[in-house]
Amino acid sequence: MRKLTSRFLVYFSILIAMLIFIVPLCYVVFTAFKLPEEFLSNPLGLIFSPTIENFVNSWQKANFGFYILNSLIYVTAATVLSLICSLLIAFPIARNYVRFSSGLYFFMMIGVFLPDGTIPLFQILLKTKLFNTRLGYIIAMLSIGGVALMFFVSYLKGIPTDLDEAAITDGCGYFTYFFKIIIPLSKPAISSMAILTAIGIWNDIVKAIIFLSDEKLFPITKGLFVFSGQYSTNWTELTAGLIIVALPLVVLFLYLQRYIIDGLTAGSVKM
Amino acid sequence: MTGKFLFNKKMILLGMLPGLLLYFCFFVAPSIGTFIFSFTDITQVPGKAWSFIGLNNYKELIFLSNGRDFLEALEKTFVFSISTTIIQTAFSLFMAVILCRKFVNYRNLYRTVIFMPTILGVTVTAFCFQLFFSIDGPAQKLLNLFGASSGFFGDYQWAFPLVIFCQIWMSAGYEMVIFIAGLQNIPEDIYEASNIDGSNEWQTFWKITLPMLWPTVMVNLSLCIIGSLSAFQIILMTTGGTPQTRTLSMFVYQVAFGMGTLDPNAGKQGLAAAMQIILFTFILIITVGSRYLMNKVNGED
Numbered sequence: 001m002r003k004l005t006s007r008f009l010v011y012f013s014i015l016i017a018m019l020i021f022i023v024p025l026c027y028v029v030f031t032a033f034k035l036p037e038e039f040l041s042n043p044l045g046l047i048f049s050p051t052i053e054n055f056v057n058s059w060q061k062a063n064f065g066f067y068i069l070n071s072l073i074y075v076t077a078a079t080v081l082s083l084i085c086s087l088l089i090a091f092p093i094a095r096n097y098v099r100f101s102s103g104l105y106f107f108m109m110i111g112v113f114l115p116d117g118t119i120p121l122f123q124i125l126l127k128t129k130l131f132n133t134r135l136g137y138i139i140a141m142l143s144i145g146g147v148a149l150m151f152f153v154s155y156l157k158g159i160p161t162d163l164d165e166a167a168i169t170d171g172c173g174y175f176t177y178f179f180k181i182i183i184p185l186s187k188p189a190i191s192s193m194a195i196l197t198a199i200g201i202w203n204d205i206v207k208a209i210i211f212l213s214d215e216k217l218f219p220i221t222k223g224l225f226v227f228s229g230q231y232s233t234n235w236t237e238l239t240a241g242l243i244i245v246a247l248p249l250v251v252l253f254l255y256l257q258r259y260i261i262d263g264l265t266a267g268s269v270k271m
Numbered sequence: 272m273t274g275k276f277l278f279n280k281k282m283i284l285l286g287m288l289p290g291l292l293l294y295f296c297f298f299v300a301p302s303i304g305t306f307i308f309s310f311t312d313i314t315q316v317p318g319k320a321w322s323f324i325g326l327n328n329y330k331e332l333i334f335l336s337n338g339r340d341f342l343e344a345l346e347k348t349f350v351f352s353i354s355t356t357i358i359q360t361a362f363s364l365f366m367a368v369i370l371c372r373k374f375v376n377y378r379n380l381y382r383t384v385i386f387m388p389t390i391l392g393v394t395v396t397a398f399c400f401q402l403f404f405s406i407d408g409p410a411q412k413l414l415n416l417f418g419a420s421s422g423f424f425g426d427y428q429w430a431f432p433l434v435i436f437c438q439i440w441m442s443a444g445y446e447m448v449i450f451i452a453g454l455q456n457i458p459e460d461i462y463e464a465s466n467i468d469g470s471n472e473w474q475t476f477w478k479i480t481l482p483m484l485w486p487t488v489m490v491n492l493s494l495c496i497i498g499s500l501s502a503f504q505i506i507l508m509t510t511g512g513t514p515q516t517r518t519l520s521m522f523v524y525q526v527a528f529g530m531g532t533l534d535p536n537a538g539k540q541g542l543a544a545a546m547q548i549i550l551f552t553f554i555l556i557i558t559v560g561s562r563y564l565m566n567k568v569n570g571e572d
């Protein structure tokens with residue numbers, strides 16, 4: 001009897017949690033498939049004839065085709081640059097190939113504890129004429145060091161040193177070895193961190209507002225602001241836009257779930 | 272590391288150089304720059320002359336006219352941070368424990384649903400709740416059933432709790448995933464032993480699960496406190512940082528970059544830097560404090 005009560009409580013709690021997390025998202029999905037008239041006359045109605053008109057309108061109005069291209073450039077450039085730089089620093093630290101490696105590790109981790117530097121970064125980018133440029137925004141979105149570096153160092157330590165020695169005996173150069181052997185061997189670790197970095201960049205809006213001013217340079221999230229006017233919001237098209245923005249990441253997440261979870265937990269459980 | 276097997280040192284250093292330079296120039300240097308800026312009257316306007324003004328920014332924040340706004344934001348920061356941390360940690364720990372139960376079918380599906388907001392990000396989350404809490408949205412209809420109504424994000428009393436709710440909704444999944452990873456590290460046989468000893472689930476949780484999970488709890492608590500002290504994106508995107516919902520980190524961005532609700536000090540980046548440093552001091556105290564507590568607890572075991 002006691003067991004039954006506790007099972008009932010468990011399922012009841014799960015039900016409540018699912019309601020809290022699913023209902024707002026479902027409401028977005030329902031709204032996105034409703035005709036504007038239907039939404040205005042009965043926003044909560046569950047029975048309606050679904051339409052994809054909102055998605056077509058939304059795509060055109062928000063200029064998503066154009067913004068997605070921007071976002072892809074930012075996500076690719078900032079993710080690749082961050083990860084390669086981090087790996088090139090993490091490898092010598094993991095192997096103790098440089099004399100000051102523990103000091104260097106500390107230096108690369110200290111960034112996590114320093115105060116937010118957005119204001120001076122804004123001034124630096126202004127001074128170097130990188131404000132409101134693609135390059136400037138990519139620089140602002142870089143994340144070198146911190147959790148990713150910690151993750152890479154502990155992963156690279158697991159790759160046997162014998163490989164290094166074999167490569168050196170065969171006369172293989174450092175960069176050839178690094179890009180041909182180490183990078184392919186670290187694929188799982190790289191995938192985890194790549195997805196996490198990419199999610200952060202794809203969803204960013206605040207740094208885009210700070211470091212960009214030209215409409216043409218904005219990432220995809222900017223497109224969503226077309227629909228909210230001063231007095232009213234075009235909800236059916238906005239929700240369609242939300243789905244357009246979120247869908248790529250949701251699909252990516254469902255495919256690569258294990259890597260994402262590994263990357264997220266590695267940093268905090270081992271701390 | 273034997274002397275015989277070594278890569279060319281110059282190549283190794285050459286490889287590290289770009290990352291180190293980028294990290295120093297665009298991460299470490301700006302962080303230190305925040306300290307320096309807090310003693311200047313630099314503004315957002317490009318090319319405008321600026322000078323060092325000593326401790327004036329700090330004095331202005333604490334003693335002068337807008338001191339009240341600042342203290343109010345400080346109070347809001349603590350309320351926001353403490354309530355987020357307590358509710359979020361309790362909720363995600365509870366869900367993690369439940370969703371690790373063997374008899375629950377589709378556990379992974381439930382975990383995925385709770386984790387989904389982490390993937391959606393702050394922009395999508397904020398718009399989603401703006402719709403949900405809009406004037407004729409589902410939340411309003413629900414209130415109408417009880418004969419009540421509300422302006423939600425525009426309401427004097429409701430806005431702040433709602434923003435806290437959104438923050439928790441957005442980040443609880445991440446915390447839960449870390450708890451689940453911690454729970455999976457606890458060896459199975461300990462539970463079996465306690466089952467044989469006849470302890471009930473409540474006792475098992477307090478006597479076995481929680482003590483074994485304590486390091487993860489401490490990590491999550493400090494991550495959550497630090498995260499919520501510097502979280503402002505959800506506030507910016509839902510209310511725009513109205514005085515009822517303005518935490519210190521929101522205030523910093525309002526003053527530094529004129530974001531959200533307009534502030535008379537907008538553009539004064541020196542002043543904003545001083546606020547940032549005060550916020551940083553709190554984060555530092557809490558980080559060091561929690562580390563100290565963590566070591567103490569670990570040491571006693």
